Structures are given as C-alpha cells and as structure tokens.
Amino acid sequence: MDISHHLHVYLLVLADCFACTEGLNRRDFPASFVFGAGSSAYQYEGAASQHGKGSSIWDTFTRMHPEKILGNATGDVAEDFYYRFKEDIALMKEIGLDSFRFSISWSRVLPEGKLSGGVNQEGVEFYNELINELLHNGIQPFVTLFHWDVPQALEDEYGGFLSTNIVDDYGDYANFCFKEFGDRVKKWVTFNEPNTFSSEGYATGNVAPGRCSNYEGTCTAGNSATEPYVVAHHIILSHATAVNLYKNKYQASQMGEIGITVSTFWMVPKYQTVASSMAASRALDFAFGWFVNPITYGDYPESMRALVGNRLPNFTEAQSNMVKGSLDFLGLNYYTARYADDSTSSSSFNLSYTTDSHVDTSTEKDGIPIGEPTPSGWLYIYPRGIRDFVLYVKRNFNNPPIVITENGLSDVNNNLLPIEDFLNDSLRLKYLHLHLSSLLKVIKDDRVDVRGYYVWSFLDDFEWEFGYTYRLGINFIDYKNGLRRYMKHSALWFQDFLQNESLTTRQPLLYSQ
Numbered sequence: 001m002d003i004s005h006h007l008h009v010y011l012l013v014l015a016d017c018f019a020c021t022e023g024l025n026r027r028d029f030p031a032s033f034v035f036g037a038g039s040s041a042y043q044y045e046g047a048a049s050q051h052g053k054g055s056s057i058w059d060t061f062t063r064m065h066p067e068k069i070l071g072n073a074t075g076d077v078a079e080d081f082y083y084r085f086k087e088d089i090a091l092m093k094e095i096g097l098d099s100f101r102f103s104i105s106w107s108r109v110l111p112e113g114k115l116s117g118g119v120n121q122e123g124v125e126f127y128n129e130l131i132n133e134l135l136h137n138g139i140q141p142f143v144t145l146f147h148w149d150v151p152q153a154l155e156d157e158y159g160g161f162l163s164t165n166i167v168d169d170y171g172d173y174a175n176f177c178f179k180e181f182g183d184r185v186k187k188w189v190t191f192n193e194p195n196t197f198s199s200e201g202y203a204t205g206n207v208a209p210g211r212c213s214n215y216e217g218t219c220t221a222g223n224s225a226t227e228p229y230v231v232a233h234h235i236i237l238s239h240a241t242a243v244n245l246y247k248n249k250y251q252a253s254q255m256g257e258i259g260i261t262v263s264t265f266w267m268v269p270k271y272q273t274v275a276s277s278m279a280a281s282r283a284l285d286f287a288f289g290w291f292v293n294p295i296t297y298g299d300y301p302e303s304m305r306a307l308v309g310n311r312l313p314n315f316t317e318a319q320s321n322m323v324k325g326s327l328d329f330l331g332l333n334y335y336t337a338r339y340a341d342d343s344t345s346s347s348s349f350n351l352s353y354t355t356d357s358h359v360d361t362s363t364e365k366d367g368i369p370i371g372e373p374t375p376s377g378w379l380y381i382y383p384r385g386i387r388d389f390v391l392y393v394k395r396n397f398n399n400p401p402i403v404i405t406e407n408g409l410s411d412v413n414n415n416l417l418p419i420e421d422f423l424n425d426s427l428r429l430k431y432l433h434l435h436l437s438s439l440l441k442v443i444k445d446d447r448v449d450v451r452g453y454y455v456w457s458f459l460d461d462f463e464w465e466f467g468y469t470y471r472l473g474i475n476f477i478d479y480k481n482g483l484r485r486y487m488k489h490s491a492l493w494f495q496d497f498l499q500n501e502s503l504t505t506r507q508p509l510l511y512s513q
Contacts, residue, residue: 026498036099037458040147042075047082052120054111056149061208073467079459080483089133096498099140101454103147113151115172131184144189145174148197161231167238174242178250186256189331190239193263195290202227203353206465215350225351226311233313236294243326261331261405264288266385270339279359280340286357296397298324307356331405334389337382339365376410383434387442394448401449406456407435410470422476428490
C-alpha cells in the first residue's frame with residue numbers, strides 16, 4: 001500500500017469534514033481523563049483450544065450452532081491477538097492510547113472453571129505478559145473479568161449462571177485474578193453487558209448458550225419467561241461477591257477500582273404523550289435499571305416488580321445490603337437510540353423478557369429516522385443520546401463516576417471492496433467526533449463525573465452472531481491476507497486528537513505487519 005497516498009486521502013477527508021472535526025482536542029477534556037480502546041477475549045484472542053485453554057460456551061456454540069453465526073464464523077483464530085499482542089500494543093502506543101480494555105478468558109486460566117480443576121499456567125503467563133507489555137509502553141490495562149464466555153465445564157456441570165453454584169465459582173475466579181494480576185491492574189470490570197448476555201443468551205437464544213422458549217426462537221431448550229431473570233440475578237450476586245472481596249481483601253494494598261459495565265439503546269419517547277414517556281422509562285428500567293437499580297438501591301425497579309411478578313427473583317436482606325453500593329465506577333456502553341412507545345399488544349401466554357416491558361421500539365417516526373442512517377441497519381447516529389444517557393445516570397443512580405466503556409460505529413463488511421474503501425471511514429470519524437463533542441458538553445455544562453472514554457473497537461473483530469460481517473475497528477484487519485493490520489482514517493484522526501499534533505507534521509504508522 002502507498003503510505004503517502006493513504007495520508008493524502010486522509011487529509012482530504014479531514015478537509016472535507018472540517019466542520020465536523022473543528023474545535024475538538026483532548027486538551028479540552030479534564031487532565032486526568034483517560035482515552036482508550038476496547039476488546040474482549042473471545043472476539044480477539046484466537047488460540048481457542050491451544051496452550052491449555054479449556055472450552056467456553058462460545059467455543060461450543062459456534063461449533064454446535066454454526067447456522068446462528070453469519071458466515072458460520074468462529075473465534076477460533078479471530079484476530080490472532082494471543083500471538084500478535086506485542087505488535088498490536090506497538091500500534092496502540094503509536095496512536096497514543098492511555099489505556100487498553102481487554103477481558104480475561106475464564107477458561108484460559110481455569111480450564112475447568114474451578115480452582116480445584118487446576119490452573120493453566122500458560123494462560124496466566126499470557127495475561128502477565130500482556131499486562132507487562134502494556135505497562136512497558138505506558139498503557140494502562142483495564143480488565144474485564146467476564147465478557148460472555150462461561151467455562152463449558154461449569155455449563156455442563158450445573159447450567160452456568162442458571163445455578164447459584166456459579167456465585168462461589170465466579171468469586172473464586174475473581175479472587176484468583178485479583179491475586180495474580182491486581183498488583184499491576186488498577187481498573188476492573190466484573191461483567192460486560194450482563195443485560196445483553198442475559199436477554200440474548202436466554203430470551204432470544206441469539207448468542208451463547210443459545211437458550212429460549214420455542215415461541216421465541218430456534219432453541220433446543222430454555223424458558224424465555226424465567227431464565228433471563230434467574231441468570232441476571234446470579235450475575236448481580238456474583239458481581240457483588242467479587243466487589244466485596246476486592247474491597248475487603250485487595251483494594252487497600254492494590255489501590256485499584258472496580259465496577260460493572262451495562263449497555264442500553266437510549267430511549268426517546270416517540271410522541272409527546274404520557275404513554276410514550278412512561279414507555280421510554282420502562283424500557284430503560286428493563287434494559288439498564290435491571291442491573292444498576294439493585295447495585296444502587298438494593299432491588300429491581302418498581303416497573304419490573306409490577307410487570308414480571310413472581311418470575312422476578314427476590315434478594316434476601318443480606319443480599320440486598322451486599323449488592324447495594326457495590327461499585328467504584330459505572331461503565332456505560334452506548335451506540336445508538338430508539339423511539340419508545342406503549343405496546344398495545346399483551347398476552348398471558350408466551351411470556352418473555354422481550355415483551356414484559358410492554359414497550360414498542362422503532363427507529364423512525366412519521367417516516368423520519370431517529371438519526372443519520374449508517375451501513376448497519378441497527379445503528380443510527382444519535383450523539384445527543386450519550387449526553388442524555390449520562391445525565392439520566394447522574395440523576396437516577398446517585399451520580400456515580402462514569403466511564404464510557406464502549407462507543408463506536410459498525411461498517412458492513414463487503415469482501416468485494418478494496419481495502420482503501422474500508423480505510424476511508426469518514427462516517428466513523430464523524431461519529432466519534434460528534435459523540436466526543438456531546439460528551440464534552442455534558443462534562444463541562446452539566447458537571448457529570450465522566451472519567452474515561454473507550455472506543456469500540458481497537459481492531460475489526462468477531463462480532464458474536466454477526467461473525468465477521470460487521471467491522472467496528474478503528475484499525476482494519478485483512479482477513480484474506482494474513483490478518484495484516486491497517487490504520488483506518490478514524491485511527492489517524494484519533495491519533496491526531498490524542499497527540500495534539502499538527503496534521504502537516506505528523507508521520508503516522510499506517511499499518512503493521
């Protein structure tokens with residue numbers, strides 16, 4: 001690839017997009033504000049069955065249900081990050097990231113999911129090397145303990161998060177990680193998007209372990225009316241167990257922080273009616289308050305109690321007290337928004353988490369989309385949503401410190417297009433700029449305590465049920481030619497933003513080999 005030509009095209013893109021990139025610089029943000037990029041183990045690492053790693057439910061799901069993954073894709077190789085992490089960290093340093101968010105594969109360090117099943121020292125050494133390499137390059141590790149990959153051994157033994165047994169095993173796993181890595185890791189996330197894992201894994205069956213009622217999807221087993229709530233309940237107890245363990249045993253000496261990451265579409269009332277406003281509030285309760293309300297107040301939102309009834313588990317008084325206040329910061333994943341309106345359809349049969357909120361969501365009103373469309377049909381550019389989201393959290397959940405743990409735009413992969421077309425990702429560049437501008441406004445004008453921003457994703461990756469058909473990376477992966485890495489224009493812009501350099505003097509690293 002002609003590097004000088006790529007830089008020339010990038011500068012033309014910036015000139016063409018001057019209005020959307022003018023007047024924003026990392027120096028506008030608080031001095032302590034952290035900028036990074038994110039990843040997860042199954043989506044990145046590869047080496048799925050190598051060097052002592054045990055199977056996870058995603059290894060099993062992609063083998064047993066290839067029809068549920070676009071292109072019958074798997075994460076067996078993914079971006080080969082397990083073998084290429086040093087190369088990728090060099091690229092992170094070149095761009096100027098303050099931090100890199102990654103997850104630990106539970107079954108890579110504990111192949112059977114339990115300490116009694118033995119420790120895989122090769123897996124431990126991998127994460128030690130990864131953490132040390134990041135620190136050597138001045139990049140802060142930000143570690144997620146669970147990003148959807150339950151050890152298959154625990155799924156086989158007792159159904160994973162369907163059983164209360166998982167709480168103790170997760171606690172042991174978390175304790176192991178704090179002990180092994182906590183001397184260098186100062187930022188921990190217990191769970192990533194537990195709401196998505198619980199709903200998509202146990203209500204619709206779209207992701208591992210692929211459980212649902214037969215009226216919800218093509219699943220071999222499951223109950224969409226009860227299992228999502230049971231799984232969520234056990235996740236909340238597991239989260240609180242890990243947080244309390246960290247605070248009581250490690251925090252004073254390791255001086256780190258621990259939180260949880262929850263996602264949602266921002267919900268906009270479709271019409272200026274009480275019904276639409278209440279529908280938007282319920283939608284947020286069921287997607288976000290489902291987890292954050294117990295962690296803040298010790299119980300589920302009132303709307304969930306009223307609508308789900310006895311299908312929603314109860315916390316004991318001791319559990320409620322343990323859960324309440326179990327975070328140092330709250331991670332938010334935000335991509336886009338939906339209109340919300342009251343659902344007129346109801347049924348006492350075919351109950352499901354997906355319909356319990358009695359909300360209809362849509363992407364347009366009177367034929368007009370909620371935001372600028374993108375190549376991915378699910379994502380519309382609605383930067384106001386990130387501002388409204390953090391304000392909602394401040395006002396409703398005791399104003400916790402906030403980290404934006406994911407924000408980004410997906411392109412649809414088209415293997416017929418030349419690489420240059422993917423590198424010229426001007427829409428992503430625009431998306432990032434608009435969302436950072438909106439975030440800066442809420443920090444300055446509304447005094448919301450936002451402490452960091454992580455773009456998703458650092459590299460194009462395996463995107464769950466979408467396989468490799470979506471590209472969310474600021475860096476391109478050439479899947480047809482040895483997984484070579486190329487910086488997209490959004491990465492070059494992020495580099496300029498982070499390093500405060502003149503566009504005419506910079507010498508970018510355009511790709512790594």
